[in-house]
Amino acid sequence: RVLASLPGVVRYLRRERPLAMLTSLNHVNIVGIWARRLAGVDTRLVVNEQNTLSLEAPHSPRRRHRLMPRLAKRFYPWADRVVAVSRGAADDLVRAVGLAPDRIQVVHNPIITPELREMAAEPLDHPWFQPGGDPVLLAVGRFTPQKDFGTLIRAVELVRRSRPVRLLILGDGPERANLEALVAELGLLEAVELPGWVMNPYPYMVRADAFVLSSRWEGLPSVLIEALFCGVPVIATDCPSGPNEILEGGKHGLLVPVGDMEALAEGIRSALAGNVPRPTSASWQPYVQEIVVGRYLDVLVGD
Secondary structure (H helix, E strand, O other): OOHHHHHHHHHHHHHHOOOEEEEEOHHHHHHHHHHHHHHOOOOEEEEEEOOOHHHHHHHOOOHHHHOHHHHHHHHHHHOOEEEEOOHHHHHHHHHHHOOOHHHEEEOOOOOEOHHHHHHHOOOOOOHHHOOOOOOEEEEEOOOOHHHOHHHHHHHHHHHOOOOOOEEEEEOOOOOHHHHHHHHHHOOOOOOEEEEEOOOOOHHHHHHOOEEEEOOOOOOOOHHHHHHHHOOOOEEEEOOOOOHHHHOHHHOOOEEEOOOOHHHHHHHHHHHHOOOOOOOOHHHOHHHEHHHHHHHHHHHHHOO
């Protein structure tokens, strides 16, 4: 469908001759690059890379996505500027795609919006968040190997050997059956809940005792920034890329090794003991919509 849009984009560029064009998502970026070239216009083209390309591509079930590093290496140099959502994603573009560092600019995603503020203030009706209940850990994301929720579930089982705690994972995806089987195997049916996607996860974040990101890799995990805004203590794997940058090396939350259930369990214990402070506004201020929009305008206008 994206490829089918190419003739229409070419016609638009020739007719309107816009000052600048911004594309996002790597397969859309390739189409945008070709559209400008075929249109023969001087529109400034900025492409946005949202993930750690060298890690994302090999795990994709789609062949065109697995080819993306090679396509990016061939065509991204045709863009006027490449925007990466994190410093880690930018470094990956240098290593995996061969882009010159001076062609890349880091601009974070606009995560903190007025709508997010309103949604976080909404009420929540869930029995686990009643006064006097066991502490609740929250995780949010698609059920895929990337998110590594299996390690999180195993870590919760370790924690429960010494103290009560519950885990709520909001999301869905192809790994659901495997995760449900793991929950049953570990005897956690009363302690781990997988309710599926919810339209508004932010009231859960506001009320959770800790938020956990267990990913193997990321680009710039929006959900981690949203959790910081909601004021919940966070524990995140130090995966490439994003968590270390967002948490400033552990200043705004706890970082643990990737795929290490013992370290993750110890991090959870530390958070439940009150040793991981609640984040301040300094942790999420760089991701406020107005600030990010200003930075994008600077990139689009150019040097």
